[in-house]
């Protein structure tokens with residue numbers, strides 16, 4: 496349990512760790528590349544360690560050298576692994592590595608936590624089936640554990656549903672250069688969470704692989720390509736920045752998150768536009784983005800491209816005049832927790848009226864009161880509701896250690912908001 500201190504927030508500068516999504520992708524591209532890659536500012540967290548360890552089990556040599564990870568690319572020649580590969584509750588690891596396993600050798604068994612065993616992958620398995628990869632849900636319920644027989648993929652056309660997760664598409668895209676004949680992928684539903692596809696394409700491009708695309712519906716990756724070795728520095732994580740911008744929004748302070756830029760492919764950097772629409776002042780500076788809070792007014796917003804920030808926005812909405820409408824995020828029920836249910840339950844405990852719609856939430860702002868916040872083992876619930884505790888006495892976060900999934904140092908940085916002025 497972590498009791499949040501209701502304290503005045505100092506105007507300050509904050510640094511957040513490297514992007515989780517970029518770290519997963521860059522580890523994979525480097526592991527499949529044709530040489531040695533030095534990766535800077537990789538996120539060190541439970542989830543990114545799981546991707547790293549999985550790649551090591553697949554025969555990739557990865558070393559730490561000072562502040563870099565040195566990845567010895569395999570040229571796409573992965574080794575078999577007889578042991579189950581544990582991926583915790585990291586959806587990104589599970590989905591992205593499913594495609595990677597298909598281009599390896601032997602049979603891989605990808606397993607995870609109980610919650611992972613409820614997170615859907617059926618549409619990805621169906622996509623793999625179309626190109627001849629025997630990949631099955633061991634419990635035959637469209638969820639992990641997954642058994643993937645490598646070495647059978649044939650290039651060709653894949654019709655892929657991405658209405659639940661964009662990670663299915665990222666998975667096939669990342670593996671496609673190593674599939675003879677390449678892949679033509681046609682997205683027949685969705686995709687949700689589009690910016691994550693742009694991040695995948697960005698990494699493929701940075702590592703020398705060409706992808707032709709028609710918007711978000713058709714993608715063509717020629718086979719016989721290989722990621723090229725190179726050095727890469729991961730940019731700071733925009734999702735993690737959101738908690739500090741939200742802290743500014745609800746307290747009225749100015750919080751600048753260093754190293755963030757509006758040009759980033761991370762869709763979550765656009766959260767500042769939502770805060771701006773709610774009445775915050777946003778300064779896009781050369782070395783970071785600063786948000787200053789003020790009187791907040793409700794917004795009606797499509798969060799389909801920023802699903803991970805719905806808990807953050809919901810907490811801000813609780814302190815905002817009027818009804819905030821959050822649309823197009825039905826896929827949130829498939830995350831670390833059912834985030835629509837979790838956010839609604841915990842805000843209700845704080846005395847806030849929340850209506851769960853078919854695809855989102857409607858939150859009537861007011862004067863939240865303290866409560867013990869259940870986090871459902873979901874890092875984003877813990878980090879979002881901590882922000883509420885800055886302005887509401889008596890907010891206690893249960894199982895606060897769950898932040899380790901993506902941001903082990905979160906509490907230290909968060910406490911810097913009211914201690915030093917700089918963290």
Ligand SMILES: O=C(O)C1=C[C@@H](OP(=O)(O)O)[C@@H](O)[C@H](O)C1
Nearest residue numbers: 516587660661662688691802803
């Ligand atoms: O590809 C990625 O790195 C991610 C994609 C998103 O998932 P969905 O595409 O399943 O919404 C996002 O929620 C997740 O945190 C990271």
Ligand SMILES: C=C(OP(=O)(O)O)C(=O)O
Nearest residue numbers: 584585586587588803830
């Ligand atoms: C949904 C998330 O991650 P993943 O899908 O990788 O578990 C997240 O970090 O909010």
